[in-house]
Amino acid sequence: MRPVTIAMPKGRLFAPLVELFSRAGLFDLGPEVDLERRLTVKTADGRWELLLVKPADVPIYVEYGAADLGVAGKDVLLEARRELCELYDLGVGRCRLIMAVPEDSPIRKATDLIPGSRVATKFPRLAQEYFSSHGIQVDIVKLNGSIELAPKAGLASAIVDITETGRTLAQNQLRIVEEIMSVSARLICNRISYKVRYPLIQELVRGLQAVEVSKR
Ligand code: PRP
DSSP, rough: OOOEEEEEOOSTOOOOOOOOOOHTTTOOOOOOOOOTTTTTTEOOTTSEEEEEEEEGGHOOOOOOOOSSEEEEEEOOOHHHHOOOOEEEEEOOSOOOEEEEEETSSSOGGGSSTTTTTTTEOOOOOHHHHHHTTTTTOOEEEESOOTTTTTHHHTTSEEEEEEESHHHHHHTTTTEEEEEEEEEEEEEEEEHHHHHHTTTHHHHHHHHHHHHHHHOO
């Protein structure tokens, strides 16, 4: 039988995920894998294959069935709005989706924004929903990264982005004014894979649950 494929996000989440999956006793990627360059990695037992993709592409791979499973942040999932089943909160990649402004800005809360203000973000849907639900009319500017640069460069008055340690905000003299939601990484699946590969998927979820229990 072919391996179960898991779309894994490259970047900051990848190392903690490999560690978590290894502790669940499921993955042995072997010692010499150059994960920086590889796009696919099979586990030593041949039962799992990781597809290493950009975080925002994970839901796409899973929805189209190009991957059986995937790991994506709740922020990415809500933004993508794809037909997917969320199987498990992995509890890693915990961060917050926030609105921030320059430290010297007079803005203290979202409703202080002047109507039509530009807000830069990687999450245009989530940001738009947030401001609309508060009756604030803004001009959302979609960027693909380095969001914290936008206010400094005069592109936007505020940003909506994720923050984990807060270092990037501090380094760019930005101040949080609103917390929009808490975020963590989720294991996701498409409906067909869930049925067809159920035994192995169950094994994975049980292994992950056992790691969580052992931490208590
Ligand atoms: C994310 C996020 C912030 C940064 C926050 O960016 O968009 O820029 O991490 O982390 P911190 O609070 O720990 O400093 P990422 O590193 O994913 O890169 P990007 O700027 O290319 O999106």
